Amino acid sequence: MTDSAALTLQDLTKHFGAHAVVRDVTLEVEPGELIVLLGPSGCGKTTTLRLIAGFVAPTAGDISLDGRSIVALPPHRREMGIVFQSYALFPHLTVARNVAFGLEMRRGPASATAARVSEMLRLVKLEALAARLPRELSGGQQQRVALARALAIHPRLLLLDEPLSNLDAALRQEMAREIRILQRAGGITTIMVTHDQTEAMAMADRLVVMHEGRVQQIGAPEAIHAQPANPFVARFIGGSNILQGRLESRCLVLPDGTVLALAGQYADSAEVTLAVRPDSVHLLAPDSDARAAGVVELCTWLGSVVEHVVRLGPDTTVLTRGPALGRDAVRRHAPGTRVSLAWEPDEERLFSAEGNALTASVTLKETNDA
Amino acid sequence: MTSGLAQSAPPLPEHVPGRGVAWLERAGIGLLLWTGIALIAVPMLLTIYLSVFDEKLILFPPHGYTLAWYAAILPNFAQPIVTSVELASAAVVGSLLLGIPAGIGLSRHRFRGRGAVSTLLLAPLTVPLIALGLAIYVMMVTIDEQLGSMITGSMAGLVLAHVMIATPWVVRLCLASLTNHDRSAEEAAASLGANPFTVIWRVTLPAMRSGIIAGALFAFVFSFENLELALFLTSPGVTTLPVAVLQYLEYHIDPLVSAVAVVQTVGIAALLLVLDRFMRLGRIVR
Numbered sequence: 306m307t308d309s310a311a312l313t314l315q316d317l318t319k320h321f322g323a324h325a326v327v328r329d330v331t332l333e334v335e336p337g338e339l340i341v342l343l344g345p346s347g348c349g350k351t352t353t354l355r356l357i358a359g360f361v362a363p364t365a366g367d368i369s370l371d372g373r374s375i376v377a378l379p380p381h382r383r384e385m386g387i388v389f390q391s392y393a394l395f396p397h398l399t400v401a402r403n404v405a406f407g408l409e410m411r412r413g414p415a416s417a418t419a420a421r422v423s424e425m426l427r428l429v430k431l432e433a434l435a436a437r438l439p440r441e442l443s444g445g446q447q448q449r450v451a452l453a454r455a456l457a458i459h460p461r462l463l464l465l466d467e468p469l470s471n472l473d474a475a476l477r478q479e480m481a482r483e484i485r486i487l488q489r490a491g492g493i494t495t496i497m498v499t500h501d502q503t504e505a506m507a508m509a510d511r512l513v514v515m516h517e518g519r520v521q522q523i524g525a526p527e528a529i530h531a532q533p534a535n536p537f538v539a540r541f542i543g544g545s546n547i548l549q550g551r552l553e554s555r556c557l558v559l560p561d562g563t564v565l566a567l568a569g570q571y572a573d574s575a576e577v578t579l580a581v582r583p584d585s586v587h588l589l590a591p592d593s594d595a596r597a598a599g600v601v602e603l604c605t606w607l608g609s610v611v612e613h614v615v616r617l618g619p620d621t622t623v624l625t626r627g628p629a630l631g632r633d634a635v636r637r638h639a640p641g642t643r644v645s646l647a648w649e650p651d652e653e654r655l656f657s658a659e660g661n662a663l664t665a666s667v668t669l670k671e672t673n674d675a
Numbered sequence: 676m677t678s679g680l681a682q683s684a685p686p687l688p689e690h691v692p693g694r695g696v697a698w699l700e701r702a703g704i705g706l707l708l709w710t711g712i713a714l715i716a717v718p719m720l721l722t723i724y725l726s727v728f729d730e731k732l733i734l735f736p737p738h739g740y741t742l743a744w745y746a747a748i749l750p751n752f753a754q755p756i757v758t759s760v761e762l763a764s765a766a767v768v769g770s771l772l773l774g775i776p777a778g779i780g781l782s783r784h785r786f787r788g789r790g791a792v793s794t795l796l797l798a799p800l801t802v803p804l805i806a807l808g809l810a811i812y813v814m815m816v817t818i819d820e821q822l823g824s825m826i827t828g829s830m831a832g833l834v835l836a837h838v839m840i841a842t843p844w845v846v847r848l849c850l851a852s853l854t855n856h857d858r859s860a861e862e863a864a865a866s867l868g869a870n871p872f873t874v875i876w877r878v879t880l881p882a883m884r885s886g887i888i889a890g891a892l893f894a895f896v897f898s899f900e901n902l903e904l905a906l907f908l909t910s911p912g913v914t915t916l917p918v919a920v921l922q923y924l925e926y927h928i929d930p931l932v933s934a935v936a937v938v939q940t941v942g943i944a945a946l947l948l949v950l951d952r953f954m955r956l957g958r959i960v961r
Contacts, residue, residue, distance in 0.1 A: 360862055380865040381874075387866045393859035397881040406877075407867030451863075458867060 309336050309494040310370040310461040312357070317366035319352055326352045328518040330366070337492040339485070343505040344515035345541070350498045353515070354464055357496060359383050370461055381410075383462075386455030390467040392447045394439040400450050401426065401435040407458035425453040428487065445476045452484065456491070463488065465497035469504055481507055502542055506530070514538050535660040539580035545654070546586070546623045548579045563618030565597040568650035569665020576658040583626040585652035588613060588635065588644045595645030599623070601638045611635055615644060719940065726933035733928055744934040752935060755919035759899055762833055762915060766898035767891045769838035770845045774890060777842070778849025779879060782856075797843045804840070804903035811836050812907035828910025836908055837898040844897065845890035852886025853879075892950060896943055 312334040319327040327349040334340050342350035355361045357368060359380035367374050375383055386407075394403050404425050408418040426432045429449035439447055448468065455463060468484065469477045485508055488495050499505050505512055506526040514521040514529065514537075522534040533539035540547050550559040557565045557579055565579070589595060599617040611629045616622050623646060627635030638644055655663040729739040749756075781793060799807065815827040826832040856879075864878045865871075880887070902917040909918045916939070920932055 358862070358866060360865075379870075380862070381868050381870050383866070384868070385866050387863060389859040389863060391857055391859055393857055393863040395860055395864070395878060395881075397884075406864065406869075410868035410873070454863070454867070464866075 309492055311336050311372070312462060312494060312496070313367075313369045313372070314353075314357070315367040315369070317353065317356060317368065318364050319349075319356060319361060320364045326518050327356065327363075330515075330518075330520055332513060332520070332523065334494060334496070336494050337489075339488055339495040339497065339508060339510045340513060341505040341509035341511075342496065342498045342513050342515055343502060343509075343541075344500065344521075346500055347517075348515040349518040350500075350515050351466060354466055354496060354498045357462070358385055358387055358464055384458065384460055385462045385464055386458060386460030387464045388448070388451045388455050388466065388468045390470055392439075392451040392471075394447055394450055394454070396439055398438075399435065400431060400437050400439070400442070403439065403450055404453045404457050406454060411458065421457055425457045428456070429453045429483075444472055445480060448472065448480060449483075452487070456487070456493070460493070463493045463495040465495060467499055468497065470499070470501070477504070478507075484508070512542075514541060516541070532662075533580065533654060534662060536578045536580055536656050537660070539582075539654055539656075543582045543584075544624075545580040545582045548581075548621065548623075550577065550579070551575070552577050559618060559621055561618040561620040563597070563621045565617075565646075566595070567655070568596070568648070568653050569655070571655055571663050571665055577663065578656040578658075578660075580654040580656065581623075581648055581652060583612070583624040585648050586623060586625040587627070587647045588615070588625055588638060589647055590645070591643045592645045595647050597623075597646045599644060599646065601640050601642045601644055603640060604637050606637070611637055613638060613644075615646065617646075722933045722936050722940075725930050726937050728930045731929055733930060744930045745938070747931055748935055748938060751923070751931065752916060752919055755914050755916040758830075758913060759916040762830065762837060763895045763898040765830075765834040766837035766841050767894045769834060770841035770894045771887065771891055773838065774842045774845025775849055775880075775883070775887060777846045778853065778883070778886070779875070781846070782850055782853040783858075796846050799840050800843050804901070805906075807840070808836075808904040808907040811839075811904065815908070828908065828913060830913050833905065833908045833913060833915070836904050837894075837901065840901070840904065841894035841897050844893040845887075848886040848890040848893065849883055850886075852883045852889075856882045888950060892946070895946075899943070900939075 312332075314330050314332040317327055317330040318325065330349075330353055332340070342353055344350050352361065356363050359375070359378060363376060368376050370383075395406065398406070401422050404422045405418055408421055423432065423435075426435055429452055431446060431449055431453065434442065434446065439450065442450065448471075452468075465484070469480055472480055481504060487493075497505075497508060509526055511524060512526050512529050513523050516537050522529055522538045524532075529538060529542055533542060533545070536547055539545040548557065548559060548565070550557045550563075550565075552558075552567075552571060552575070555567050555570055557567055557577065559565070567579070571577070588601075591598060597617050599615040601613055602616045602622060603612075603614040605612045605614075606629060609629055610626050611634075613625045614622050615625060625646070627633070629635070650665070655665075657663055725733060726744055727740045727742065728734075728737040729741040729743070730737050777792075777796060781789065781796075811832075812827065815832050818824060819827050826835075860882070861874050861878050864874045869877060900917060901915075902921065905915045905918045906921075909915055914922070916935070920935055924932055
């Protein structure tokens, strides 16, 4: 059943007038893989999806399926199943006719079409609603019809454009799981677009983080979370604290005079950016050996986690987050409390002014020996 | 606290005269409503009343009542009725053929000159029909003189003129029917293997159904009832019903014309009612 294809994007570029929306996107997708294009709105992820679908033509670059370029093919000959954010069901056709649409276009025998339609409706658990019109269905049901319609044609590629954003929170997680199970069971190569990083993390085999039309980083969700390639990725994934300043020996000096002691030693002493995730910053009693000292400005209890905003200097605050319950529960500090900050050496990410990751020349082991 | 009370007080004194205003308002609306209904209904009822007078001239009170005038419609107006139905049908076909693609194109694309095309398509609605009729007549005569053709007074000329006037309505209604249309449904159809023509046939046109039907209806009614254009463009061989009725009125003032008016009104009203059952016209024509 797996006729899913390998997808290759080569230096894909799209200009709208003078504005470059997608720039030099290069990506290799394995058969059966689920790739999520993630980024803020306007980052070019939806345009990339529309380029793959054939709704817009690239300005430059190539798209190929199993090694054969499809750039010249119109959308109706690309054999891709697409689920739109609005679901885009045909309002005048019943659920069954919606699912049958792609099969009717292929002019297969009526009995085969009917069998495939009922198979798909069973798969998405909508057999009972086959004769309904789309407007008589809930959002989640419409979503499932859209998915069944896209999968019915045995697409070479499944494209999902923000498929969960119109569903409420509880349904969203359920649908995410359902889509993931269907996709894995069918071994369907899938490209999904979303701006929601939790959703992306939950579904992706690999993430493609995009910003201003460019690919910022490609990798497994865990890898991107642990090793963001640049400050943008660090901020977008995991919501890191981003502090820009100058390196002086082993300290980071911020424009407002705040000084942070870094865990590693870095060769470059020019302008740098430090990224530390809120959940890797620990609050300790005031201590001269700490990385930085500050005053708690706000303590927020969010049920399972506690967040503190700590002011380090006139223009500098840092967000910390830790579990509210359990063995590792963090202490809650009242506003005004003096605290110091600490983080493990491997939780600290330093980037050059150009946005490249800097590696510490002194490793953790050497630091301990000193 | 005191200021808070003072601020919350005003609604009461305002509310009491408010009731008087509401009563007046209701009375005023009622008066307007019934005046409107009377203005519409009285001529209609009078026409029905006149159409059954058993008189050669319209004299009041009549000697008696008869349905003979209804029986006389076909013998007197058979040819003009056929011409009018043919003309209106041709105008519907022509204006749909032009108006549907124009509506799709205008709704899909934001091209340079779109505003100009849009204005041009709606322009015939703003020119008085009688002026338009004269202008078309002069133009057709000129063309005939130059080319030796026979457009003036021909059925073809009449159809062209009616198509020109009916098309703006069709374009408007088609555009309106596409305003809430989700274009991603068309993209979905394409991704499922539908070529551009199939997309229009299977997705776009069904979405425009109500607009197309309303447009066809407007075109038919307009063309069937139009007198101003036809006055200039008909000829002895090609006479529409409104022109024939006018010509008849020049020599006879009898209830036959009333009977024609009643049949025509009832026919069109029936058409509207039947369509309303399927289409809910009230939703389309806002």
